[in-house]
Amino acid sequence: MLCVGRFFAPDGCSDALMPYLTSEKRISVPTYFITGDEDPGKGSTSLVDDIQDGGEVCKNLTFLGRAGAKRLPCGLSVAYLSGAYKPDKYALDAAFAGRRNAKTLAPHYISSDVDEIVRAARGGEDGEENEEFSLAGVDVLLTAEWGEKFDALLPDTMSHPLASATEDNLSPAVTRLATEVAARYHVAGTEGAYFAPPPYRNALHATRFYGLGKVGNAAGAKSLVAVAVTPTAQLALDAARTGARDGGDACTP
Template structure:
């Protein structure tokens, strides 16, 4: 029997961390255990208030429930998000990122969008754009094989209100969020930053090209922690995932429903017709020519942090520690090298020449060259009767690394099943996406793990709690595939330098007809 997933949602914290976590601890003891606490609105307050977090950062106090927060909603709060390592602020406190979909171990899907809608001519880190909204929408819809059986997502988290909920709040509301809510059809939509508690009666989204069902949404705005009016700022949910719920429960109407506030609403051309669900194809380019607001320019603090890391990174091409004898070929932005402790003779790695943490952070120019390498490698492996799999682990790895491994073509169909079997063993939850066509498809800050399969579909998980660092090798070395468990740990199958040089020379020679860097 499936057990419901329990989560907590809280409104503006504004630096009142001690009061929040004391309340959460009490609620967790009485009604828990809760799997996670989600914070919408302003998590940080002024500098004096934020001092309460020091005790939790230093380990003197403990956060009772894994807590996930959205990004800043104002310029002055951006500084609190610039030096996060994989989104982790401290134990049990994680920044979700700019936008995405987070899937819990029980299958509950939580879509989220940080910040406030950008105004004309601006695109700061605390603002979201049309591209961010479309990215969340596509992440929700794309996992469905049939375009008419979409059941919605369980929860949508935003800080800003959707336009159309209350007339007096519309000047602070977002038409883009209204569009997102109408498209992805969440069962619950939580927001904050208006400093009021408001629960709208349930309303139903109409049928469209993605679903034949009229799905119900409950909109809830939460007040701030420690508000003087003692209005509600914390909300408890017990959910069975929509994908595991009875269809009758999802479509059955109640007597207190109201008309959908987004029907007939003039969104002022927020999203053009060819960018909505009226097309059965879901595009991921998302204005790819523009850098996302999380990609700060050369003057930003984040880039300064990367520069410091680069000085000691083993994988940056300019680093004195990089093992140059492993390099097979070098492009302008990426290089190909033999894997350390390779599983077989054709186990190689794609790495960025400069210090970039993950594929989600690539510029359009970076992305183009990465695709050239992948295309060349697919052609090379096909020429020797093999299918290829690419994996990336953006977790406890400061530099972008893509493992590339070839398999006999007859084994290609087994790879996905092997990932699924191993995921079940480690209690990981994967989603299937189509071919990876843009970095916008990936969580901007991570962490995440992905595998691009021979059929070019993509498996991805953000369920990185206690994620095994050897997971990909564990899959590849399993009995179903290469049957070499002794090679799961790369340290136990390292080669001496002469053997490595021989493999590099052989791969370079065989890869030469496909190597575009020599043109």
């Protein structure tokens, strides 16, 4: 299971997770998550402050990390970005953004985080040239936010999913990732609405975008989507080359 958006409670309370942290209950399937703009000042990120580059919180619950791309044990390749876009923070380097020796996970990402994802998704997790990644891209892109100008994907017959939104949480950085990272799926949260436009073309194949609502939201917006994905690791490189050359769609809906 992959989780996007704000994972932790805004007040920092982890009561819902406590039975799993103490092994009283067990998470039945491997679950991987990113964070949104949770406030570290309220202790919201206390469970991941010591594993900002990713790590296990408890059995079957893993924080992917701040930003990057990696292959999961199941074979899926994922690119991920935790945090939210804030213009006055985005252009700062790591030192000025307070990243150096930071003891808490920052709620906002910076441009070098996005650069790292693009580099990792194109070259592989270790940064070396990786033919498999460069030919087939990544299986899933995970972001807390939707990309700015996402409505360019709207067909004429589809109503605007954020027509009644009272605030703008859209991110130009996520738009860059959606453009430069060849992902078969892109899943995002935060906007509190469900949105599943038709697939759009990227450099290698096609991307299906899913914007998900908050779990348990009063409006009943869909907060969960199930897809069947054959990991790129299981696809022959020849098939990946053929799909890229012929414009084939590698997605499995």
